Amino acid sequence: MGEKVSEIVTASLRKFAVWCLAWAALLPHASAHRIDEYLQATLVIIEPGSIRLEINLTPGTDVAAAVLAQIDRNGDGVISAEETNAYGEALKRDLAVALDDRPVDLKLASAQCPSVDELRSGSGIVQIVFTVPPGVLTAQPHRLEIHNRHLPAMSVYLLNAGQPQFFNTAPPEAGSIEITAQKRSVNQDTGTIEFIFRPGANASAK
């Protein structure tokens, strides 16, 4: 009986070893792409009537499991729309955004998540968009401050302002935005974007 159990265990271990080798063969060369970091890249698009934070989150292969645990909450290997949105809301709680020194409420505008396999491979990108109701911008300098505290132990960050004239979809009478300065912390988890709002011709006439 003992020998039989031992044989079964040995056979199982052999199968496991073969499976591991097969899996290792399928894995990319270790240095092929991001491994032990979670890249969180934020693009801040400021328009006369809206402010948008587009955040692309790319987990490396070594941290993918930890990130997946945050997204696939029921652990069924499938990421549902509800789980994706819940992750977006969790990310929102880790972001502190202030416009002219006043905290603003972010609104989750969209959240998209690739498959579990894509995330595990290091090629999957979680894409989350938040909007900020800017209220009525006055024709003066403004400051938008952003602090990202999401999973800091494993993360690296990029924070950039979009070029307003490239994105501006508002009609000329809505006015225009000019970015005057971008300041970031060394690791880019925190940054300030200074900008000026110039009202359109109609608004000036009023």
Place this chain on the structure above:
Amino acid sequence: MNCISLKRSLAAACVFSLLSLAQAQEPVAAPVAEAATKFLGLLDDTQRGQVVYDFKDEAQRQRWSNLPTTFVKRGGLRMGDLTAPQREAVHAILAAALSPQGYEKVREIVEGDETLKKPSGGPLFGHDEYYISFLGKPSGTEPWIIQFGGHHLGINITLVGGQGTLAPSHTGAQPALYEWEGKTVRPLGHETDKSFALMNSLDDAQRQKATIGSQMHDLVLGPGRDGKMIQPEGIKGSDLTEKQQDALLDLAGEWTGIMRDSVAKTKLEEMRKNVAETWFAWSGPMEKPGLAYFRIQGPTVLIEYAPQKLGGDPANHIHTIYRDPTNEYGAQWGKK
């Protein structure tokens, strides 16, 4: 100015104008279309159906990446699935579309990937894992796009008549230094060397302006970021000396010069006109082999160069991107 000098000047101006006209009218697309048609002639019907996409196929336009093909699937035909004459025909297309140095750079990136294949023995790397496709039918007059790429390479060449653009395209290197056919190869060596030379030519005040005081962990507008543009940073071209401006354009020429000479020359002339409005930004040490990121951004160009700390030696793993905010996939030329 005396009469003889005036006549000489006028003659020189006429010759210059004629040369410019000849250059503008040089049929850029036609010889490449001819090479592409020869390639199509070597394929069977199934392969022809797989390699040509509609010019407006947005999904295929965006199917390029820095990642290996097993992670981001490419469209078109896989080089490893082609016969030797078919593969030679693909190289003939690239040689016709690119400058000699551009074609060499592409080959060196691909051969660099081949060196990754040997240690693992897996199917993920190597020159078999590159794909060719066309968007639109190869033509000497109508717009069409050649896509060629795989791991660390994604070139999108849009051609129409006498015009062409490489935007958007990705080049990369891993390893950034290797031995091939008995010689030492650095696929992005000129980019690296020229950037450090430019940065070191700046005085203290200029350097301070050029330096981004934060770490750049990756490309900001790499593959998958079509349709975006960031606020320029760094030192403006108008704050550079004429010699430094020349060095900046020479550095940018490592990307614009991938295309065949007449296209590259036109692009460089356009960039020269805008040089005062072109920015140069730097993040990282100023001594090689440092992990230094840089960006060149002007009205019609965005170039980023980012070493990757993704395991191994970061200086041996580089990603770059070349974009034109005004003319991605030849958007200026109408038909889309």
